[in-house]
Amino acid sequence: MKIALIGYGKMGHVIEQVAIERGHTISLTIDKDNLQDLNKENLKDTDVAVEFTTPEAAVSNYLQCFDFNIPVVSGTTGWLSEKEKVDEACTKGGRFFYASNFSLGVNLFFQINKYVAKLLWPYDNYTAQVEEVHHTQKLDAPSGTAIKLSEGIIEHNPKLKKWENYVTKDRNILPIISKRIGAVPGMHSVIYTSKEDVLTIKHEAKSREGFALGAVLAAEFLVKQDKGWYGMDDLLNL
Ligand SMILES: NC(=O)C1=CN([C@@H]2O[C@H](COP(=O)(O)OP(=O)(O)OC[C@H]3O[C@@H](n4cnc5c(N)ncnc54)[C@H](O)[C@@H]3O)[C@@H](O)[C@H]2O)C=CC1
Numbered sequence: 094m095k096i097a098l099i100g101y102g103k104m105g106h107v108i109e110q111v112a113i114e115r116g117h118t119i120s121l122t123i124d125k126d127n128l129q130d131l132n133k134e135n136l137k138d139t140d141v142a143v144e145f146t147t148p149e150a151a152v153s154n155y156l157q158c159f160d161f162n163i164p165v166v167s168g169t170t171g172w173l174s175e176k177e178k179v180d181e182a183c184t185k186g187g188r189f190f191y192a193s194n195f196s197l198g199v200n201l202f203f204q205i206n207k208y209v210a211k212l213l214w215p216y217d218n219y220t221a222q223v224e225e226v227h228h229t230q231k232l233d234a235p236s237g238t239a240i241k242l243s244e245g246i247i248e249h250n251p252k253l254k255k256w257e258n259y260v261t262k263d264r265n266i267l268p269i270i271s272k273r274i275g276a277v278p279g280m281h282s283v284i285y286t287s288k289e290d291v292l293t294i295k296h297e298a299k300s301r302e303g304f305a306l307g308a309v310l311a312a313e314f315l316v317k318q319d320k321g322w323y324g325m326d327d328l329l330n331l
């Protein structure tokens with residue numbers, strides 16, 4: 094496949110490496126120092142775009158690609174308040190694959206998380222908390238992964254009404270604690286605490302390679318699909 098890399102930062106570089114290892118070529122690389130509108134000319138040799146930029150840039154990048162019938166894989170977090178625009182574009186012909194986290198382990202963790210939430214919610218002695226730790230360059234908080242974990246817990250725990258990104262003793266609110274430390278690629282924990290014990294489920298990325306591999310596998314999957322919005326559950330048959 095010929096891949097356009099939109100966003101050539103920490104993830105863009107690792108995706109390039111993994112894509113080449115899997116026999117693909119890079120048709121176009123766009124980042125801040127060579128910003129350009131996506132158009133017929135610069136996308137003419139591209140089968141699929143892989144987009145890892147910023148919450149502000151992401152949606153406009155998707156819509157421009159869709160205008161030229163280029164499918165988009167994106168892992169950019171923090172833009173989901175604009176989800177409706179992308180939904181609409183996908184009903185009109187856009188092909189889109191989104192994951193807040195492309196690693197296999199985290200997507201299995203999402204399933205385990207829901208199972209544990211279902212099992213534990215009737216036990217009043219436990220209170221739940223989500224914790225995420227990332228590198229100090231991360232722009233958004235809480236992480237997209239922590240939000241998805243929290244939504245999974247709230248869906249299966251009728252006592253919890255919403256999540257908040259602060260510590261609280263309100264038992265109707267699920268706290269997400271965000272920490273920014275050094276170069277941590279990504280660590281997520283769901284912690285259930287009682288007076289007697291602590292039960293933790295945790296995923297720790299060792300590097301960005303798992304995210305990058307997931308994104309390239311998603312691109313290989315997406316080019317074979319019709320219009321629509323796809324995610325890791327489709328790729329992994331979860
Ligand atoms: N879904 C997943 O598995 C993962 C998601 N992420 C998310 O991906 C995004 C990028 O992460 P990193 O690569 O670590 O960040 P980064 O800051 O290293 O790279 C982002 C790059 O996008 C560039 N950029 C900004 N506006 C642009 C535009 N309009 N067009 C093209 N390029 C533009 C920046 O100059 C920068 O080089 C973040 O939202 C992060 O949360 C990161 C890792 C894994």
Ligand SMILES: O=C(O)C1=N[C@H](C(=O)O)C[C@H](O)C1
Nearest residue numbers: 170193194231236237238279
């Ligand atoms: O910004 C990052 O680095 C990461 N962002 C994603 C998120 O917000 O969940 C995924 C991963 O944890 C790394």
